[in-house]
Every structure is written in structure tokens, then in C-alpha cells.
Amino acid sequence: MKKVFLVVALVLLLVTSVAFGAGQKEAAKPKVTVFWALYDGLTEEYRANLQSAFMKEYPNIDLDIVPIPWDNVYDKLTTAMAGGNPPELCVIGTRWALELLALDAIEPPEKYVSKATMDNIFDGAKEAYIGGTLWGLPIAAGARVLAINTDLTDRVPNTMEELREYALEAQRRTGKYGLVMPGRKHTELTDFLYYFYSNGGDFFEVKPDGTFGKCTVNSDAGVKALEFMVRLATQDKVVPAGYLSQTRMEAHPVFYAGDAAYVMIGAWADSSLEQAGAKFGVKYAQIPGFAGKSSAPLMVTDSLAFFKDAKYKEEAGIFVDFFYRDEWKAKFDELIGFPPVTKSAATLPQFQTPLYKALGDAAANAKPIPLVEGFAEMTDVVWDAVVMAYLGQKTPKRALDDAAREIDAIVASYE
């Protein structure tokens, strides 16, 4: 019996020592983990090349760039943080920064990134300033525009009402869809905000001291915007019949396939169209305002954040300096189609196209998503209200009244 115990003990000892040995070997080489959001247009080849090029130049650092679909980044990040194992770096929607800051989860990139890299980034793109500190480096920043399939229509709308009219006309004439409009909840609230902002809407009332007050999605601007969306979808039927089952990622391919005349889209349009092999002509215009209202396109920025509890932030800083070189960052911008955030890349010839011109014009009047804690939950609440209005379960007014009430309760729960 003693012999058996001896054997068991020896095996356990061996297993533990091997495990510890392996752990020490691993610990000798720092490993930088990056949660890498899969933007439309971003290729696996680029990710793999970036990873291997960095490790070739810095053989003493392991780099793991983990590709994650955009809609899953937030979930993946929160589960990693809750498990006490955050990545060194993660691409975040800048609107999440407040939440992450409340958790004391992120650190200012300035601590780890060289001054040369910081100085090369446009100040205007640095949206993640909270309390005078920059909490994330801009990785992609761009306003949304209207893409038009010129094989189906060449009419550029000046108002939302004209957009409806032209979309209907294109649909009647060509038998294709007039307009792409995702109707299934996804991570971003973009699809409601396009119409809401175009009607002069604001998510919250702004108090004299600049802080947010009550939720105002149920303002006249909001109700009219949602009524307009419901009309397009359920009465005009100018959007794809399956819109209720389509998130943005599922709806946009209808446009890429040449089956819709108009789509409100981001800077990735050109690269996605190219990757989809689109053969039709495309032109870009501003997302119009409703009659009597100015165009106010949505501005979305994403940032690269450093995580406080990660082990190898110094090494992560070295990676960021490497990635923000024109050789890699400009290629990244080109693939995802966003305008460059670095001064050196902005002068490159590939960023002097009509799409970038339209994006530049849009940025002048663009409005961002409010930086407020709990926005992920608020996004779900508004999405549910929009879907209930589409389904006829509630009128747009009632749906948004209920949503505003719920959002006020969410805000109150954080106070």
C-alpha cells in the first residue's frame, strides 16, 4: 500500500513541478494580449501579419491579438474583467470609457506610449478625455454618411422626407429595396440615432452646469423620428422584408449585394464593398436632416484602452508605438475605411478619395453618443422600444415614453 502512495505522491510531484516549470518559463517572456475588434473590412491576414511582424522586431515579447466580432467585444471584455484576467489592450467604443473608469479598470495611455506617437495623433480625434485625462487612444473615428447605389438611383436627398420619396421611387422603378434599415437589436444604437439626431434630438437634457438631466428620447424629435422609421418599414415597406431579423452586420450586405438604393453607413463602406466584390457605382452624401432641421450625422469613435490590472502594460505600450507607425496604422485605416487619426497618415494619397471628402464634411456637424454610465443597458431599452414600435406592440410615443422612464431609472440607479 505504501508503495502505491509513494507512486501517487511522486506522480503528483512530477505533474506539479512540470506545471510550475512551464509557468516560470512562460513568465520569463511577457505576453501582451490585445482584444482586437473585427471591423468590417479588417482582414485576418492583416492581423496575423501585424502580430508576426511585431514579434519579429521584439522577439522578447509574445503578442496575442485576439480577433473578436464587434458585437461580442463588450461581453468578452466584461467577462475577462469579471474573471480577473483583463487584456493588456482592448479596442473599446469610446462611450464605454466612463463605465470602465468607474470600475477603475483603465489607465491613461500616456503612461506607456511614447510622446512621438501621442503627438502624431490629431487632438480632435482624442474623444476619450474625461476629467482632463485621456483614457484611450483613438483608433477609429468617423462620422456616418449616406451611401447611394448609383445603378439604382442618382438622386441625393436634402431632407429625410426626400430620402423616403427617392427610396420609394427607386424601389418602384428597380424592384430592389429602397433603403437598408437594421431592425434587430445589436450592440450599437446607431440606427435610431441617425434619425433621432437628424431631427434635432438629444438623448438627455443638458443642465446649465453641463451635466445630463432627464432622458429626452421621447421628445417630439424622438417620437417623430421613430414614427418616420416605422412608416418606412411597415407602411412604405421600403426596407428589406426581413429587417426585423437583421443586425447592422446582417443588413449591410444587402446593400453590398447591390440590392438596395440607400444605406446610412460608416467609413468602412468602400473597403466592405470592395471585399464583397460590388460592381455597381456608389456615391456618398450627408445623412440629411428632417425638413427644417440641419444635418447632424452621428459621430462614432473607438479607442484603444490600457487595462490597469493587466501584467505587461510597458510591453503593450511598445506594441502601440509599433502599431501607430504609418506602415501599420495607415493600412489599418485603409482596410476599415475610417479617416486616419494620425497626422502623418492623413497626408497619404489613399486618403484623398470622395468617401474621405464626405466623411470630412460630415464630421463638421456630427454629434457623438453621450458619455454616460450604463449606456449599454440604455441602448437595449431604446432598441426594445424601437422594435416594439415596428411590431405595433406600442405606438412610437408610448414606446419612447416608457423607454425614457426606464432610462431615468437606470441613471438614478447609478447615483
Place this chain on the structure above:
Amino acid sequence: MKQLSAKSLRGETRMAYALLAPAALFIAIFMIYPVIYVVLMSLFRTNKLGILQNFVWFENFIKQFQKKVFWVVTGRSLLWTVLAVLAKTVLGMVIALCLNTEFKGRKFARLLFIIPWASSVPISSMLWKWVYDHEFGLLNHTLMRLGIMSNPPVWTGDPFWSFFACLWVDVWIGVPFMALVFLAGMQSVSRDLYESAEVDGVGAWGKFFYITVPSIKQIIFIATLLSSLWTFNDFNTIYILTKGGPAGATDILITSIYTNGFEWLRFSDAAVMAVVTFIVLMVVSIVYARVYFRGEDEAL
């Protein structure tokens, strides 16, 4: 001799403990600790990383029970489980009966039936997501081409159909397990019983209800219990197909736990729902166990 046996027995006991210790340690770390922590989270206010802040007794439960949406989601979870397990049991029984008869290619048929269960659930769910796609999906294409429907529903975008679309995928994935378990049970039933029944002039239905079902009763109990536990906790199917939408129409407790915990970072609310789920499943398991062991005692 007696002394030697006792010594040997003690040695074997020690050996058994030594061999069980790693597994017990693993279970304690990865199962018992999380369960205890979840119960604690439900009794505490937590921060956005799920770290316990202050003890609030049953305040989280009271708040949750006051929400209408909680009861709707709980009711839907029960409906989802009952319908899915019922469908899997009936279909599994039919398939098992078919596979229990002699026909050419029976082995191949058995192999085919096991594919949905052998495939990973996320992959099967993604496959069905494509099948249901309104624009490019195989289902609508087939329905329209065959003239069965000119304007098929948006399977995952309509509140009514999306529930049944998810339910069907769960059934599709789970049926092979039921069928195989039932088939194994059927094959252990003595042929003599059927032959005697035939001599007495008993028909096919009679043989099924008076010989097959009573003979595999215990197996049916265990299979439906396991299926109930898995179905109640089926996160993958719903999350991949609808994420609980449209407008919450397919949200069940397990998807709601995920949304509250990992999307909204409301870990206390998620923990309350997890505790409720745990209690529901424990009650179901205990009731089943009692009935099962009573049946075994009677059989003895």
C-alpha cells in the same frame, strides 16, 4: 483472515480517497465555490465587476420579484422547457421505434440521427440561423419555390415565430440523445414478451403501451430529467439565433442572467435569477429522484 480483510479494506478506502481527492478538489474549486459566490452575490450589493460590496439581506430578491419582466421570463423558461422536452420525448420515441425495427441501412440511419447531437451546439445554431435568414435562407427559399408560402414570416424577427424557431433548433439538437437512450432501453426488452403478446393477439399499440413503455419507464424518467436540465439552461441556441429578441420575446432565465450580468454588469440581479434557476432545477431533480427511486423499490 478477518483482520487482514479489515486492513485491506482500510487500505482500499484510503486509496479511494487519494484517487478521488483531485476530482473532489476540482469540483470544490470550479463548482462549489462559484455556486456559493453566486448565492452571496444575490444577498449583497455588488460593483460592476461582481465584487461584493454590502450585505442587503433579501433586498435584491424583493426588487427582482417586483419586476413584471422577471415573471414573464420565468414563465417563458418553464414553457420553453415543457414544450421542448415534450417534443424531444415524443420525437425521440418515434425515431427510436423506427430504428428498433429491422431494415436495410439501419446502421447508417442511426449514424445520421446522431449527427445533430454530435455537432457542437453553437455550430448547429449558426447553421439554423442561416437556414432561417429571410433574404438568403434555405427555408424561405424552399417554401417560396415550392409555392407553400408566398410571403413567409420573418422567423427570427417575429415574436411568435422566433420562439418556435428557437424551440425547433433546441429540439433538433436534443432529439438524437433521447432517441439513442430510448433505443438502448428498447433493445434490452426481452423479445419473448413481444412474442407472447403476439400469440395473445395484442396489436402494435398494445405492445408499445403495455410492454415497451413500462419496460423503459425508468430510462424515460432519467432521459427527460437530463433533457429538462439541459433545456432550461440552453443558452447557446437562443443567444445565437435571437439574443433573446425581438423585444424580449425569446428571453428565458439563462439568457436574462447573461444580459444582466455580462452586458449590463448588474451582477446582483443576475445572481438572483441564477439562484431562482438553481432552486427550480433542484426541485425538479428532487421530485424526479423520488419518483425514480420509488419506482425502483417497487420493481424490487
